[in-house]
Structures are given as structure tokens and as C-alpha cells.
Amino acid sequence: MRKQGTIARWDAGRGFGFIRGQAAGADVFFHLRDIRGGMQPREGMAVSFEEIHVGGKGPRAMAVEAMDAGPPANGRAPPRSPAHSRPENRNTPRRRHPGGQTTVQTTGPGFGSLLIVSMAYGGLLLWAVWQSLLPWWVLPASFVLSLLTFWMYWVDKRAAQTGQWRTPESTLQLLALAGGWPGAWLAQQVLRHKSSKLSFRLVYWLMVLAHGLFLGAWLFWPPLRAALLAWR
Structure with missing residues (x-):
């Protein structure tokens, strides 16, 4: 009924x-x-x-x-109009919704950009390990952290679909800051999760920038590296 x-x-x-x-x-x-x-x-x-x-x-x-x-009189579904047949323009921003949340339709840079940036990041880590600026375990740890971040995005999307307990956005952002940002980027592309919320994506890119600045300072600013090593 x-x-x-x-x-x-x-x-x-x-x-x-x-x-x-x-x-x-x-x-x-x-x-x-x-x-x-x-x-x-x-x-x-x-x-x-x-x-x-x-x-x-x-x-x-x-x-x-x-x-x-x-329902139509003949019991069949009406044919879709051309506007529904065409995929949406992913670069068109959405309007502000009645609930006050601003979202955008775009998912940002695509797979090509992700591949290039990730390869450059991996090459930088490999060079740093070769130069003894980072320990060897940083390479596998970075890969595992990206896998963990992707999995956390999947868990959170599944929870959103089934009405279960959600993963805090701060947890996803901290994983990106710690170095799992490639996995987060991939999840946003593949899962289409957290890819349309403007406020979340702005914070995500700030986390990526902060991670890059700290890594760059560690590798190319010896006084900071020496200070942190002495503090440890």
C-alpha cells in the first residue's frame, strides 16, 4: 500500500x-x-x-x-527528454539549496592531473629516501595511507546511503593532511563522494597545500629539519 x-x-x-x-x-x-x-x-x-x-x-x-x-495510461514509462538523456555539465556550479548548503557540480581536476601529481609526489619521496632525507618506510606508509583514506571515503559514502553513523569530516581531512590526499582525490573522482560540497573541497585543498609546504620545508630548508630532529 x-x-x-x-x-x-x-x-x-x-x-x-x-x-x-x-x-x-x-x-x-x-x-x-x-x-x-x-x-x-x-x-x-x-x-x-x-x-x-x-x-x-x-x-x-x-x-x-x-x-x-x-502513471501513463498505457502503463509504460514516458520517454526521457533530451535534457535528461544528456550527462550534466560537470563544470556548472549548483545554486544555493533551501537548507543553506552551497554545493558545486564540478569534481575538480580529473584523473590525468591526479596521475601526474601523484607520480611527481612519489618521485619526490623516492628522491628524498635516496638522499637519506626521509626514512625508507615513508614510501610504503604513504601508499598504505592513501589506501586507508580511500577506504574511509567508501565507508562514509556507504553510511550516507544507508543512514548509518557517518565518519567525521575532520577525520577525512586529517588523513589528507597526513599524506593520504592522493587516495582522497581518487575517492572523490571514483566514488563521487565529497566532490560537490564546496566548503569540504576548499578545506581539502588547504590540507594538500599544508602537507606540501611542510614536506618542502623539511626537504629543502635544513634549519627546520635540524630543529625538528633536535627537538625529537
Whole structure:
């Protein structure tokens, strides 16, 4: 039996929201993939849905449709318009959403830039180890840290999709600062996670810059390296 309600909250950056039913009760979680008919969700929109309960969690809405978008008479889905057939322009910034969160559509530099910068970074670390400016274990540790960061992004996206406990953004940013920024960059490209939230991406690039400045100062500014070694 289908139910009716109103979208009480919609987070376009994360792709999920909550529907407030007509009867009293908890708001019903729904995800972008639960929407039918090419609906563009917005807060206050009247919708119909099928409610399910999985694994003792709160209610979840499936097959969410706008109330004014009834099924066609022939029972077939309407053909998509050319605007829906074409992929979105990834360089077009999004507008400010009703919840006050500003997001952008772009994911920043692509795989080519990631490959070039990562190879340059790896070459710099290899040279530093060869010159005895860094210990040998820095190379495998850097690779493992990037893998860990990518995995943390995946865990956080999975949690966002299922309504589970999220990984704090500060944890993801600290991993990037510690040297896992290539893995974070790859996750943003492959998983499309944290790639549209402008505030997060600005902080991420600040973490990359801070990591690069500290590494550069350690390698090419002997007084700092000597001071830190003496302090240790």
C-alpha cells in the first residue's frame, strides 16, 4: 500500500532526504536511487512512496514519486527528454539549496592531473629516501595511507546511503593532511563522494597545500629539519 507525505528535508549534496508522512510518526528516509520518474526533489514537495523496514532501522521509502506525476495510461514509462538523456555539465556550479548548503557540480581536476601529481609526489619521496632525507618506510606508509583514506571515503559514502553513523569530516581531512590526499582525490573522482560540497573541497585543498609546504620545508630548508630532529 502506497503512502503519501511531504519532503521535509532534502540534502542534494549527499543525495538523501526525509519524508514526513500524513500520519504521526518518524520521518521516512529515502535516497536518490529510490526516486522514480526523474523527479527533482525539493523540500515541501508532495510525494507518494512505499514504506519498508530493514534490519531494525528506521522506516525507509522506496519507489518515491511526485504526487502530480501519475502513471501513463498505457502503463509504460514516458520517454526521457533530451535534457535528461544528456550527462550534466560537470563544470556548472549548483545554486544555493533551501537548507543553506552551497554545493558545486564540478569534481575538480580529473584523473590525468591526479596521475601526474601523484607520480611527481612519489618521485619526490623516492628522491628524498635516496638522499637519506626521509626514512625508507615513508614510501610504503604513504601508499598504505592513501589506501586507508580511500577506504574511509567508501565507508562514509556507504553510511550516507544507508543512514548509518557517518565518519567525521575532520577525520577525512586529517588523513589528507597526513599524506593520504592522493587516495582522497581518487575517492572523490571514483566514488563521487565529497566532490560537490564546496566548503569540504576548499578545506581539502588547504590540507594538500599544508602537507606540501611542510614536506618542502623539511626537504629543502635544513634549519627546520635540524630543529625538528633536535627537538625529537
